[in-house]
Amino acid sequence: MTSFSPGFQGRGRRPADRLPPGQYPTEQFPVLSAGPTPKVPTATWEFTVTTERGATHRWSWEQMMALPQEDTVHDIHCVTRWTKFDTHWRGVPLDVFLAEVDTSADFAVVAGHGGYTTNLPLQDLRDGRAWLVHSYDGYPLSPEHGGPARLLVPHLYFWKSAKWVRGLRLTHEDEPGFWEGAGYHDYGDPWREQRTWGD
């Protein structure tokens, strides 16, 4: 066998079971965005869910904040290879929004301010696996991390957790989002290292 990188020792050994393949742990909170950070005022903020038949459900900031809130702690995994353990969030489980929506769609296209989109099977947004979050570590979520509100889908690579989220469009067909159309994997499971097309 050829040996690579002679003399490399490395720093951390991976905490067993918690670090997906090819990731490294960081204490920092790096930022990945394709463009400038949009500034979204909560006064005009709105979250919408549009069904495959075109019915639109809307929540203002006040309505969203009046919904049942959850505090939730997760490890998050970015495709640029950092993993951050035990991040603390507060927000509304997607189940709460979807309970009001009559749909038989299989997929969701998530839209964020600034034109960002990402696609997921609708199933991945249900059963307590996804949240709309507005607080991080006890403070309002800052704009560069997606504030005032972002999606949180911690079981997939973090690009699926759309920043500056403004709505879901439910569809029968899978439609690639922004990064998914530019070479990233359609599903993005960090434990199966689904980073790019064909992984």
Added chain:
Amino acid sequence: MRPVPWRPARLLARSPQTPTARTLVFSVPGWPGHLPGQHVDVRLTAADGYRAVRSYSLAAPADGERVELGVQSVPGGEVSPYLADVLPVDALVEVRGPLGNWFVLRPGTLAPVLLVAGGAGVVPLVSMVRAHRAAALRGPLRLLYSVRGPDDLWYREQWADRHADFDLALLYTRVAPPGDRRGPERITARDLAAAAAALGPDGTAYVCGPTGFVESAADLLTGLGVDPATVRTERFG
């Protein structure tokens, strides 16, 4: 679609860019080529099998099996000090790429292009400058490059050798060389105003560097009226 494979990469040469930054040139058999702005993942393996991976931008346009990276050694970092000063010439690492299909400059772009670099963020942008220099058909290209002081400037030969349709402004943040009329300060709207106006409706801006730099430069551009949809960013962490 086939997965992007890991390929062995042999270090051919290393040269200093600044006291803490290095150019590394690798030979990568089977390298498929890439576009200016793309990056690779570099994987290191320790004797006990432990592995670490980081992303590094490609510093030169595609050239057969030759792959050039630019690495800033980050104090206390796991990977960058090893690449900058330890990996022996002729030894192997593994690379996977090219990666990133958004922060790229397509060949044959005739519309104005503005590049804004902070520190090591110059690496993918110098690849764009080099591709522009080699292009037969090209539009205007302007680079605003922010560095702490004259000692922190990468790619000096490149800047000494100007070419047509290319314009460069160096913005010093801590120490300015004698005769620099701007004086040392962080990037401001004044530095960007003319370049932003010259972008016009069809131009594209590419902003790259540490997160704080990218946030402020991209905010300044949109504050000057540049359409956010035309500003592409790459944050180094």
